[in-house]
Amino acid sequence: EVQLVESGGGLIQPGGSLRLSCAASGFTVSSSYMSWVRQAPGKGLEWVSVIYSGGSTYYADSVKGRFTISRDNSKNTLYLQMNSLRAEDTAVYYCARGVGAFGLDPWGQGTLVTVSS
Amino acid sequence: QTVVTQEPSFSVSPGGTVTLTCGLSSGSVSTSYYPSWYQQTPGQAPRTLIYSTNTRSSGVPDRFSGSILGNRAALTITGAQADDESTYYCVLYMGGGGVFGGGTKLTVL
Numbered sequence: 153e154v155q156l157v158e159s160g161g162g163l164i165q166p167g168g169s170l171r172l173s174c175a176a177s178g179f180t181v182s183s184s185y186m187s188w189v190r191q192a193p194g195k196g197l198e199w200v201s202v203i204y205s206g207g208s209t210y211y212a213d214s215v216k217g218r219f220t221i222s223r224d225n226s227k228n229t230l231y232l233q234m235n236s237l238r239a240e241d242t243a244v245y246y247c248a249r250g251v252g253a254f255g256l257d258p259w260g261q262g263t264l265v266t267v268s269s
Numbered sequence: 270q271t272v273v274t275q276e277p278s279f280s281v282s283p284g285g286t287v288t289l290t291c292g293l294s295s296g297s298v299s300t301s302y303y304p305s306w307y308q309q310t311p312g313q314a315p316r317t318l319i320y321s322t323n324t325r326s327s328g329v330p331d332r333f334s335g336s337i338l339g340n341r342a343a344l345t346i347t348g349a350q351a352d353d354e355s356t357y358y359c360v361l362y363m364g365g366g367g368v369f370g371g372g373t374k375l376t377v378l
Binding site: 187189196197198199201202208210211212213246251252253254255256257258259260261262 | 270303305307309314315316317320321324326356358360362364365366367368369370371372
């Protein structure tokens with residue numbers, strides 16, 4: 153069974169850093185493309201970042217230069233390093249496996265990041 | 270900056286058919302945008318319905334279908350059921366990444 157489990161969320165002060173993890177099972181992260189998507193409280197979904205199997209990475213303008221997506225093939229885990237965090241980064245962060253040309257399936261259960269002093 | 274547009278809300282009667290759409294603030298949606306659709310209920314992670322315009326995710330009933338209608342991507346639900354009441358999001362592939370629409374809140378009544 154394909155499964156994704158996020159962790160690493162929590163309360164962090166503005167300007168701080170946090171690293172999210174997404175542990176995958178049932179498939180190989182390195183042979184898929186993987187995305188992070190976030191959802192601010194009461195708001196819609198926002199695509200954040202993608203890493204393709206070849207290693208190319210892309211970011212939403214809102215996080216470019218502050219967030220870094222990566223993976224550890226030996227741990228079959230996806231990461232999102234978040235630096236210079238702002239209040240507007242407060243959201244539930246989901247990881248998702250890529251399917252087809254740019255589908256997201258399945259999704260993890262999400263991890264909440266709260267940026268507040 | 271290109272914005273992905275969706276109807277903010279829609280309603281459908283039980284057993285009825287509804288088509289939700291996904292467009293661009295500038296330009297037309299084509300299969301090259303690889304539109305995908307997701308269903309979300311409050312407090313839950315999104316569920317994948319359709320990807321690559323019209324491919325159903327595993328386990329999704331065939332009353333959910335995806336297409337391109339005119340200059341927009343479309344999600345059609347036939348035989349609407351009470352538990353279809355959710356928010357539906359589309360996402361379009363653009364320049365290496367994706368952009369979500371604002372979501373359509375569907376009411377079944």
